[in-house]
Amino acid sequence: MKSAEDIVQEAKAWWTTEIIDIHPGKIAVRGYPIEELIGNISFPQMIWLMVRGDLPTPEQAGLLEAALVAAVDHGPQAPSISISRMAVTCGVELNNAMASAVNVLAGIHGGAGQQCMEIYADVARRMDAGEPIGQAVELALDAWVAENGKVIPGFGHRFHPIDPRSGRLLALTEAARDKGAVSGRYVDIGREVERVLERRKGKRIPMNIDGATAVIYAELGFAPELGRGLFILSRSVGILSHAWEQHQQGGRIKGPMPKSIPYTYAGPARRSLPPQD
Structure with a gap:
């Protein structure tokens, strides 16, 4: 018999x-009193603290923020965004519209960044x-294709010949590497994947937003x-803004x-329906 204690x-x-x-009367996040965090750290720093358990350096926080900013929206043709707008016109509240949109961010739409990180990790x-x-990239790509098919997440884009976001993100990552804030290892891996794909396909398959944010997060x-x-x-910001815009438009x-x-x-x-006995 268990005691009450x-x-x-x-x-x-x-x-x-x-x-x-x-x-x-007291709230502490990872040991820090919330009143000390409020007004002193940014939202990306708070994300880092919550997920990782410590505070990032300013350079790390800046890279995280850049990646989050870059991926907020890609227009109403993106399924998650259009779903949020359609949901609003069905009469649901903003939270329901956002949840409906987020729920489709899965393996095909929204999952490429994670999948690209898995390739980089391999x-x-x-x-x-x-x-x-070079050999490591070849083997990792072969393993990915054997298990998942020929599409390599993080490279190529159905809409942009050159993704305008990826170059800027890579430049920021390289600048952080030069300052010693990150190792630069995954920048090299991402660029090598791009080179190997160009050799295999006979044309350049440029890194897209998912490949570039995968570099940063890795x-x-x-x-x-x-x-x-x-x-x-990141994308929830775009989902919210489109849902709210649709709400205002009616x-x-x-x-x-x-x-x-x-x-x-x-x-x-x-x-015609056949005669029934």
Whole structure:
């Protein structure tokens, strides 16, 4: 028979966290009083503190912020954004519209950054095992294609011949490397992937936003699984802004296309139901 004290201790241990400590009149995040954090650290620094447990250097915080800024939006043709707008016209609240949008940020739409980080991590493991970078990239790409198909996440873009965001992000990462804030290892890996893909395809397949943010998040030491979470934090800003804009514009039950543009029906021609016995 458990004592009352045993039951209380079991209940207290049910949720164990190192993230936050709350008592009446007191809130501490990773040991820092919340009143000391407010007004003294930025939102990207707070994200880092919450996820990583410590405070980033100014250079690390700047890189994280740059990656978050770069991926906030890509227009209403992006499925997650259009879903948020359609949801609003169905009469739901902003939080429901945002949740509907975030829920489609999965492997195909929204998952490329995490997947690219997984490729970079595989390359890094092979380099640690003694493979030169070129061979490590070749082997990692072969392994990815064998398991997932020919599309290499983080490279090429269906809309942009050259993604205007990636060059700026890489330049910032290289500047941080020159200051000793990051190692530059994943910059080299990302550029080598680009070179290998160009050799394989016979044309340049430039790094896109997902490949560039994957470089930054990997340089900053984030696990690949966190890559998608960080992307969702970033894209949620665009989702919110589009949902709010649609709310202000009004409209009822807007579908993916104007009603003047029909869908394609490919089923049987109109027919009568056979006589029933």
